[in-house]
Amino acid sequence: MIELKIPELAESITGGTVVEWFVETGAIVKKGDPVLEIETDKINVEIPANTSGVIKSIRKQVEEEVNVGDIVAIIDDKHELSSGKAEKVDTQPTVQGRTIHTGELKKAVDYIVATPSARKKARQLAIDLKELNGQVPLTRIQSSDVEAFAKQKELINEKVENKAPTIDFVQEEKQVTNNTKNERAKQIERIKMSPRRRTIAKRLVEAQQEAAMLTTFNEIDLSVVMEIRTKRKDTFFKKHGVKLGFMSFFTKAVVMALKEFPVLNAELQDDEILLKKFYDIGIAVSTNDGLVVPVLRAADELGFAQIEAEIGRLGEKAKARKLELSDLQGGTFTITNGGVFGSLFSTPILNTPQVGILGMHTIQKRPVVLEDDTIVVQPMMYVALSYDHRIVDGKDAVQFLKYLKQLLETPYDLLLES
Incomplete structure (x- = not known):
């Protein structure tokens, strides 16, 4: 008997919630076959069988939380696939990419190969993936297949409905009572939190409880950056095929500031501070499933165009639910931009185990007093730096933001570095 355990997933991912089992007790599996899906605060992950055999027991049920190392199933690796429910035959057909004995065909028919996003989409649209089995032969069902099937099914239902008049059997509502409590209860919609939302909530609370989090603020005059963007946006796009945005300026500035104040590019492990000499910057992206933070690798080695292109690529993957664990691992510092939603001021929460996160906000024209006491209207942005006060002193945090x-107010050093 072999124990199937939750394997190491990625840095800072210690577990998740069981979303779906693809097999039942007694099912025949081959090593490498996905047997269950778990949802973490970052991404959905399929857990494969670690040996070939028969599922003897399932230890964790749907919606149960699991951690790395937990036993989720027992697989009988000594079971003869040719005995019991499966006949021994020499024929080896292929069903949905699996080479199997014909004696296993009944089990194989029930085996559905689909991406995590396809399974999620099917749940949202109340589609049974078994209905797609014959329509997507020998391939892995994608979310686009589910959407296409749902549209096709909707069209069929519309045609059926149009053939005959429908009769409304809705009964007349009961007279509303004067009980205020009952009235308010009717106006409440109860929505169950998704496994990912529960995990995100748990991680955010842990971040606030485990770190001595503090936030410092400053404001930046972005008039020069905006002037450069206005002058160069057309030639930049023509040359590189991407727009010149604010994120490349901020990413470049963050990397240079981290080099000046390396304690903000660090991690605390027990009683040791790990100073990291590489700059993998997390860029927070909002999706329908919650916030994810894909990582911009070796940001110090990238030019403006490369940064803009990579941020665009990661953002598209996040919104299409196609991020991989490798896209989310190993960030050293995070940038989050609440300004795209109109936020003027906020205190971002640390993306542990990182010790620093920069919050950008909306650009707003405000009166500014210059050194000669003249007052001008300038495009200003409030910025916030949340940091772990256990290893980052207030002096370093304040000077980081000042730098x-x-x-960003005199961005020529950033341009020269590129």
Whole structure:
């Protein structure tokens, strides 16, 4: 008997919630076959069988939380596939990409190969994936297949409905009572939290409880950055095929500031501080499933165009639910931009085990007093730096933001570095 355990997933991912089992007790599996799907705070992951055999027991049920190392099933690796429910035959057909004995065909028919996003889409649209089995032969069902099937099914239902008049059997509502409590109860919609939302909530609370989190603020005059963007946006797009946005300026400035204040590019492990000499910057992206933070690798080695292109690529993958674990691992510092939603001021929460996160906000024209006491209207942005006060002193945090402000208000050093 072999124990199937939750394997190491990725840095900072310690577990998740069981979303779906693809097999039942008694099912025949081959090593590498996906047997269950778990949802973490970052991504959905399929857990494969670690040996060939028969599922003897399932230890964790749907919606149960699991951690790395937990036993989720027992597989009988000594079971003869040719005995019991499966006849021994020499024929080996292929069903949905699996080479199997014909004696296993009944089990294989029930085996559905689909991506996590396809399974999620099917749940949202109340589609039974078994209905797609014959329509997507020998391939892995994608979310686009589910959407296409749902549309086709909807069209069929519309045709059936149009053939004959429908009769409304809705009964007359009961007279509303004067009980205020009952009235308010009717106006409440109860929505169950998704496994990912529960996990995100848990992680955010843990971040606030485990770290001595503090936030410092500053404001940046972005008039020069905006002037550069206005002058160069057309030639930049023509040359590189991507738009020149604010994120490349901020990413460049953050990397330079981290080099000046390396304690913000660090991690605390027990009683040791790990100073990281590489700059993998997490860029927070909002999706329908919640916030995810794909990582911009070696940001210090990238030019403006490369940064803009990579951020665009990761953002598209996040919104299409196609991020892989490798896209989310190993960030050293995070940037989050609430300004795209109109946020003027906020205190971002640390993306542990990182010790620093920069919050960008909306650009707003405000009166500014210059050194000669003249008052001008400038495009200003509030920025917030949340940091772990256990290893980052307030002095370093404040000076980090001041240096960032200096770099962005006179961004020529950023341009020369590129």
